[in-house]
Amino acid sequence: MDATPGVTIDLAVVDQDSKRFGAAPGPIMTGALRVHSWQAHPIRLALEQFDGAEAYLIKLNHELETTPGTPEVNWFEFGVELSDGSVVDAIPHHTKPSHPSLSYVVNDHLNLVPAANGVTPAAHLPTAGETIHAFGVGSGGVRWQHWAAPDSGVRPGSRVAWLVALVKRGITHLDLTVTTRFDQNPMPDWNVMPALEPAELRIKLPAPAHPRPAVTTHSVGGSTAVLLPSGPRVFISYAQDNDAHKRLVRDFANLLIRCGLDVRLDQFSGPGRKDWFLWATENIDDADFVIVIASPRCLAVGEGKADRNENPGMHCELGIVRDRLQGNRKLWEQKLLPVVLPGESLTNIPVFLQPQAMDRYEIDELTEDALSDLLATIRHGIEDDSSSPVVLTATNTGRALADS
Incomplete structure (x- = not known):
């Protein structure tokens, strides 16, 4: 002063x-x-x-x-x-x-x-x-x-x-x-x-x-975009069990955005044809944290009990996640955050996410107070790391598989 x-x-x-x-x-x-x-x-x-x-x-x-x-x-x-x-x-x-x-x-x-x-x-x-x-x-x-x-x-x-x-x-x-x-x-x-x-x-x-830290550049559609440090980036992986569950996930994502997080979700995808496998790989690898939303279809896919021709988005994303976890367990055990939204069950978290042996985040209502534990984990995990990038020339996108 x-x-x-x-x-x-x-x-x-x-x-x-x-x-x-x-x-x-x-x-x-x-x-x-x-x-x-x-x-x-x-x-x-x-x-x-x-x-x-x-x-x-x-x-x-x-x-x-x-x-x-x-x-x-x-x-x-x-x-x-x-x-x-x-x-x-x-x-x-x-x-x-x-x-x-x-x-x-x-x-x-x-x-x-x-x-x-x-x-x-x-x-x-x-x-x-x-x-x-x-x-x-x-x-x-x-x-x-x-x-x-x-x-x-x-x-x-x-x-x-x-x-x-x-x-x-x-x-x-x-x-x-x-x-x-x-x-x-x-x-x-x-x-x-x-x-x-x-x-x-x-x-x-x-x-x-x-x-x-210094900025870097990244090719986006043939042009160069500036990458700048941003708030914590979160990728949300979920199965589209039904319309109500899909709306609930969107409401949850919007609440995270209001809390200052950089959220990647398929429902925020813009128009245009995309290679969703490449999109999922890039966004999972670039995320500070990957949130996996518990649901019956998520459980079935995560434990190999679902038809391989159904829920291709969930099969793709959980396949990438399991592969990354196997390659660097110390890192990915901290990055993977299983979340149970209101009305869902803890029993629908796939076992490879260790819902009993490690923390999981049960949210009983979509309010900032109810997210306090989840937000504390995310912010604590990135408080000494300011290297998370965000592409300034493009809107946050997601994958819009019709049957993920």
């Missing part, structure tokens, strides 16, 4: 001809918007990510102080313009008075996303208590517009805003211009309009974070 005194923007009113209102030598002051303190946190990027720029998470504590006896403020706007760089994301984004308090993390694309249970957040927003609109995200500046409830003025007091700034490598200070606008509710005999004077703010930047 910077200990430098904050900046103050006085909120004044002038007449329609831009002359100071009233006989006093100075303007009538309706209040002030103050930036009391700020923080700058370096964000760890992959080497060569974002063209070698540097990224910082900036926190701005600001306060609206109104003058007693003056008309209420219908809305006010607090904004910052970067002299050099861009605002990749910012919070609050768009909120309503009932918006709850939330904690956020910065993902690999420099977006601020809600933090899942068990993840240490990077930023926190208290309950808004008012309507807030954000403007300018993705440009050189951002503005937050705070609206009062009908028939009431904007409440005075402290607020917080966060932004992710992308700047040129090597700069030591972030220079900002702080601006504000507001709408006063004057008395009928006033012929006035708001006035403001921008203020300059300089934030000293800490040393940039050490870069992540």
Whole structure:
């Protein structure tokens, strides 16, 4: 946190001809918007990510102080313009008075996303208590517009805003211009309009974070795509026992995505003809973890009791998994995670996954709390490994065997 005194923007009113209102030598002051303190946190990027720029998470504590006896403020706007760089994301984004308090993390694309249970957040927003609109995200500046409830003025007091700034490598200070606008509710005999004077703010930047491992390249459809470290990648292998089970697996996959995981599932596959054997091999080998969903057909395939001409997707995937397990048991015993979804049975986990001798994950409902043990295992397993790649030029895909 910077200990430098904050900046103050006085909120004044002038007449329609831009002359100071009233006989006093100075303007009538309706209040002030103050930036009391700020923080700058370096964000760890992959080497060569974002063209070698540097990224910082900036926190701005600001306060609206109104003058007693003056008309209420219908809305006010607090904004910052970067002299050099861009605002990749910012919070609050768009909120309503009932918006709850939330904690956020910065993902690999420099977006601020809600933090899942068990993840240490990077930023926190208290309950808004008012309507807030954000403007300018993705440009050189951002503005937050705070609206009062009908028939009431904007409440005075402290607020917080966060932004992710992308700047040129090597700069030591972030220079900002702080601006504000507001709408006063004057008395009928006033012929006035708001006035403001921008203020300059300089934030000293800490040393940039050490870069992540170097990127690599991978051929995708004849073109080269950049591979960057990402969150834990999970491949989900399951049998399509019936439509209800298939929907349940999809809901489970979407919940994992909301928890910050990079999920590969056949139902997320895009259109087009694919070689599903090659897709399964590549995604199983590239995954940090392979989740095998228990079901009667999964058990039958896994223990060699199913017709070889049925469930070809499951035969293919479990065949690859068994082969990898045989080749490196120490590694794959940790990567293979048997999961029992709501309504399923532990007895439907194939014996080669050792459901009695090793951990399995029985989920009684599809909530983040119910996934706590599974998420803890995944995050603990990759906490010292930031080498998981994600192809940025293609959508996460899966295999869509009609009878997997």
